[in-house]
Amino acid sequence: MKLELTKECALSLAHEAVRRGATAAEIIIRHRTEFSVSVRLDEVETLQQSSDQGLGLRVLIDGKQASVSGSDLRRDTVLSLMDEAIELARATSPDDTAGLPDASEFATSMPDLDLHDTAIEQLRTEEKIELAIRAERAAKDYSDLIINFDGGGFDSASGTAILANSLGFAGEYSATSCSLIAVPVASEDGKMQRDYWYDVRRKLSELNTPEEIGVMAAKRTLRKLGARPVPIQNVPVVFEPNIARDLVGDIFNAVSGESIFRKSSFLVGQLGERVASGRLTVVDDGTKPRGLGSRPFDGEGLPTRRTVVINEGVLESYLLNTYTARKLGLRSTGNAGRGLVGAPSVEAGNMYVEPGPHSPEEIIKSVSKGFFVTELIGFGVNIVTGDYSRSASGIWIENGELTFPVQGVTIAGNLKEMLNQVEMIGNDLDFRGSVVSPTLLIGRMTIGA
Amino acid sequence: MSTEAITFFFDRYGLTEGDIDKLLATALARGGDYADLYFEHRVGSTVNIEEQIIKSAAKSVMQGVGVRVIIGDKTGYAYTDEIEFESIRRAAETASHIARTGGSRQPVAVNATLNTLDLYPVETPLSSVELGSKIELIKRGDAVARRYDSRIREVQSSITDEMKYVMIASSDGRLVGDVQPMARFGLSCIADDDGNLQVGRAGGGGRIGFDFFENELTPEALGEEAARQAIIQLQAVDTPAGKFEVVLGPGWPGILLHEAVGHGLESDFNRKQTSAFSGLVGQAVASELCTVVDDGAIPDRRGSLNVDDEGYPTSRTVLIENGVLRGYLSDYLNAGLMKSERTGNGRRQSYKNIPLPRMTNTFMLAGQDTKEDIIRSVKRGLYAVQFGGGQVDITSGEFAFSASEAYLIEDGKVTAPVKGATLRGNGPESLKHVTAVGNDLELDPGVGVCGKDGQSIPVGVGIPTIKISEMTVGGTRR
Numbered sequence: 007m008k009l010e011l012t013k014e015c016a017l018s019l020a021h022e023a024v025r026r027g028a029t030a031a032e033i034i035i036r037h038r039t040e041f042s043v044s045v046r047l048d049e050v051e052t053l054q055q056s057s058d059q060g061l062g063l064r065v066l067i068d069g070k071q072a073s074v075s076g077s078d079l080r081r082d083t084v085l086s087l088m089d090e091a092i093e094l095a096r097a098t099s100p101d102d103t104a105g106l107p108d109a110s111e112f113a114t115s116m117p118d119l120d121l122h123d124t125a126i127e128q129l130r131t132e133e134k135i136e137l138a139i140r141a142e143r144a145a146k147d148y149s150d151l152i153i154n155f156d157g158g159g160f161d162s163a164s165g166t167a168i169l170a171n172s173l174g175f176a177g178e179y180s181a182t183s184c185s186l187i188a189v190p191v192a193s194e195d196g197k198m199q200r201d202y203w204y205d206v207r208r209k210l211s212e213l214n215t216p217e218e219i220g221v222m223a224a225k226r227t228l229r230k231l232g233a234r235p236v237p238i239q240n241v242p243v244v245f246e247p248n249i250a251r252d253l254v255g256d257i258f259n260a261v262s263g264e265s266i267f268r269k270s271s272f273l274v275g276q277l278g279e280r281v282a283s284g285r286l287t288v289v290d291d292g293t294k295p296r297g298l299g300s301r302p303f304d305g306e307g308l309p310t311r312r313t314v315v316i317n318e319g320v321l322e323s324y325l326l327n328t329y330t331a332r333k334l335g336l337r338s339t340g341n342a343g344r345g346l347v348g349a350p351s352v353e354a355g356n357m358y359v360e361p362g363p364h365s366p367e368e369i370i371k372s373v374s375k376g377f378f379v380t381e382l383i384g385f386g387v388n389i390v391t392g393d394y395s396r397s398a399s400g401i402w403i404e405n406g407e408l409t410f411p412v413q414g415v416t417i418a419g420n421l422k423e424m425l426n427q428v429e430m431i432g433n434d435l436d437f438r439g440s441v442v443s444p445t446l447l448i449g450r451m452t453i454g455a
Numbered sequence: 456m457s458t459e460a461i462t463f464f465f466d467r468y469g470l471t472e473g474d475i476d477k478l479l480a481t482a483l484a485r486g487g488d489y490a491d492l493y494f495e496h497r498v499g500s501t502v503n504i505e506e507q508i509i510k511s512a513a514k515s516v517m518q519g520v521g522v523r524v525i526i527g528d529k530t531g532y533a534y535t536d537e538i539e540f541e542s543i544r545r546a547a548e549t550a551s552h553i554a555r556t557g558g559s560r561q562p563v564a565v566n567a568t569l570n571t572l573d574l575y576p577v578e579t580p581l582s583s584v585e586l587g588s589k590i591e592l593i594k595r596g597d598a599v600a601r602r603y604d605s606r607i608r609e610v611q612s613s614i615t616d617e618m619k620y621v622m623i624a625s626s627d628g629r630l631v632g633d634v635q636p637m638a639r640f641g642l643s644c645i646a647d648d649d650g651n652l653q654v655g656r657a658g659g660g661g662r663i664g665f666d667f668f669e670n671e672l673t674p675e676a677l678g679e680e681a682a683r684q685a686i687i688q689l690q691a692v693d694t695p696a697g698k699f700e701v702v703l704g705p706g707w708p709g710i711l712l713h714e715a716v717g718h719g720l721e722s723d724f725n726r727k728q729t730s731a732f733s734g735l736v737g738q739a740v741a742s743e744l745c746t747v748v749d750d751g752a753i754p755d756r757r758g759s760l761n762v763d764d765e766g767y768p769t770s771r772t773v774l775i776e777n778g779v780l781r782g783y784l785s786d787y788l789n790a791g792l793m794k795s796e797r798t799g800n801g802r803r804q805s806y807k808n809i810p811l812p813r814m815t816n817t818f819m820l821a822g823q824d825t826k827e828d829i830i831r832s833v834k835r836g837l838y839a840v841q842f843g844g845g846q847v848d849i850t851s852g853e854f855a856f857s858a859s860e861a862y863l864i865e866d867g868k869v870t871a872p873v874k875g876a877t878l879r880g881n882g883p884e885s886l887k888h889v890t891a892v893g894n895d896l897e898l899d900p901g902v903g904v905c906g907k908d909g910q911s912i913p914v915g916v917g918i919p920t921i922k923i924s925e926m927t928v929g930g931t932r933r
Binding site (some may be wrong): 026050052055056057058062071075097099100119154155198200238257265268269270274379384388391396397415416452455 | 501505508513514521531534535549633647652698722728821841849850851852927928930933
């Protein structure tokens with residue numbers, strides 16, 4: 007007999023775990039339907055469609071914890087997994103800090119964050135294919151130099167997440183998303199370059215048109231043709247929004263409670279201190295309507311909220327779940343993340359740099375010699391030390407103008423300095439994802455070649 | 456041993472060969488050239504220690520079937536997490552929609568065959584070992600790391616293991632199975648010298664049993680290695696920026712090959728002609744000293760498989776021979792379209808994913824020189840022995856990988872440790888600058904994860920000590 011995928015069922019399972027020996031328990035149930043079409047040269051290349059479901063269970067026995075997960079939702083199987091979890095928990099060590107949040111902290115009202123779009127669910131397969139084909143065609147039609155494609159397509163997903171625990175919290179929400187991407191390849195003088203452009207939204211009506219995406223993908227690809235390195239030098243670096251978001255991701259890793267309590271961050275011990283340029287304000291907001299990082303309650307059932315992480319250069323808040331908050335003597339910021347298995351992690355909501363006053367054009371005009379970065383490769387960011395070193399492509403700036411394309415160089419620095427050298431911030435903030443940024447100008451980095 | 460997996464699925468889920476035939480026929484009912492079913496049952500466990508306590512233990516069970524239909528260069532795919540006839544039939548029906556040509560194709564009745572390879576006949580897989588024994592191992596590693604130096608602060612360690620049963624049935628009549636154990640032991644620590652924080656990491660494992668961590672790679676060795684790295688980094692100075700002679704140590708630095716040539720030689724990119732290596736077979740893409748292979752048939756290795764995820768036996772594929780590009784890594788689809796040999800490199804993350812051409816264990820064969828001679832031959836350069844991860848753009852050929860433990864070489868001697876920096880290069884060009892290849896080939900200890908198209912799979916890399924006459928180092932010191 008299969009379990010029902012409902013809040014009530016999850017709640018009863020949590021209570022059952024306590025009946026079987028746990029002192030506390032949490033149940034997560036997720037189910038999801040996914041669709042994906044990739045196209046190439048005007049034809050469908052792959053077509054995938056499926057549904058899946060999963061259940062996760064975490065039990066605590068006097069501070070000892072264990073978790074299990076499975077996708078076989080027959081009652082007997084789940085109950086037997088539950089017994090295994092209880093047995094596993096007994097073998098671990100008591101951890102005073104582990105444990106469910108305080109009962110008073112759970113979300114009581116569930117705001118409707120407008121995360122679900124029936125239009126996505128109702129979109130027919132042929133229509134989805136058509137969107138993908140149109141995007142590719144728009145890129146191809148843009149220039150004869152676009153000769154090939156390496157991927158590109160349309161994805162949509164629709165799912166429901168349920169969380170319940172033995173303290174009586176039970177919550178549920180549904181969400182959808184759709185994305186469209188084009189990945190053109192261009193060739194000139196026997197050398198190929200590829201780039202991409204995409205959009206991802208919770209609502210179909212907010213998605214860029216296929217033509218907008220295709221044309222932008224083509225433009226970005228073409229501007230890489232003829233790229234060459236530049237000599238080693240220290241110059242200002244402008245990060246376009248699609249790349250600047252990586253820096254916001256790095257900031258997230260540095261302010262995440264998981265890094266802070268483990269002393270694995272260059273921002274350890276810096277709460278209340280100036281850590282960045284006074285122009286920089288970084289916010290995390292899990293309540294933004296239709297945000298890709300939004301949800302009505304976090305991975306432990308606490309209300310999500312808007313947290314100012316860096317306020318005009320001063321580090322005002324870490325991003326925390328209950329465990330890391332307790333470790334640091336602070337309060338959770340409603341940023342618990344959750345996989346099906348494992349203890350809660352820390353997850354960003356919608357994290358962004360607040361837009362500034364300058365257009366991207368103004369920012370580029372202000373640079374007499376520098377590097378406009380449009381692509382970064384490699385994982386050379388050390389959050390413990392702030393050391394930063396990545397391979398880059400982009401466009402050289404000379405006298406405020408974008409000139410020739412650059413490739414085959416590295417940019418290096420240290421995040422501690424880079425944050426303090428944010429000299430200009432763009433007004434071009436666009437929530438094309440859950441971790442985003444406007445254009446940023448960083449005063450000085452080392453170009454290696 | 457391979458019939459063990461087939462028996463597992465048939466008995467546990469009440470399926471027969473006749474059912475398999477019917478399901479494949481459903482998949483091809485609208486037409487198509489080929490269909491396959493990938494059955495998977497996976498049990499994974501993790502236990503970890505942090506702050507000297509066993510913080511958690513976890514177990515996850517997943518199972519399902521993926522159905523694939525291929526027609527020409529098109530693929531239809533659907534999966535179900537219910538291994539029972541009707542659910543699989545519905546998935547086959549969904550996948551069949553890729554073929555709109557009409558007219559059905561009859562699959563060949565499947566016939567179970569034994570695998571030719573038996574690379575991991577593990578007696579005591581970690582999945583069968585009780586939690587207490589694994590806890591013992593991680594406690595031992597933790598203790599050694601902490602004792603190494605008073606400046607070692609946080610130590611985190613975990614053992615992750617899995618036991619996977621797979622069964623693959625394809626419309627060409629193939630029915631094979633495999634039992635795939637895997638384990639990985641990882642340890643990391645933070646050194647804190649008056650606010651100077653540094654990290655060190657060590658890990659290893661493979662398709663091995665519990666005794667591996669007693670005989671081959673002990674917790675003590677891992678604890679010491681991670682702590683040693685963290686302590687060395689306390690002294691690291693800024694890395695220079697620019698082009699330098701670079702010496703790579705043996706083992707995990709083989710990630711150079713994975714990024715520089717490995718991905719670029721996956722046959723899907725070459726069939727579509729989007730790879731910087733497209734059309735270069737027969738041409739020099741590396742110095743004569745370089746012979747690079749991909750070999751999925753090495754016993755015990757993390758990157759090894761008896762059969763790939765399309766049911767085809769793995770083997771050694773020579774990618775580059777004495778500097779000349781010989782071939783690509785293929786799966787069923789791309790080998791067919793390129794009219795080339797299958798190489799047993801069709802791999803997928805799970806039953807939820809379409810197989811793609813992927814690497815297994817990718818390494819360079821040993822040469823003649825000694826490590827000492829190679830280092831002595833460098834006037835001014837970088838000696839890099841440990842790396843984090845890497846990444847590549849296969850169209851332009853641009854790749855990067857990040858050193859986590861590196862030293863200056865000055866007048867033929869290894870001197871100061873330098874902060875981790877990214878090394879970058881261009882695939883078809885960089886290996887042309889390999890001017891010395893050592894006799895000390897090592898494969899990595901069993902920690903590699905490769906991502907492509909959203910699918911992560913375990914891989915191995917390897918290399919002897921090599922010298923590259925010129926490579927860009929992304930430092931901060933001019």
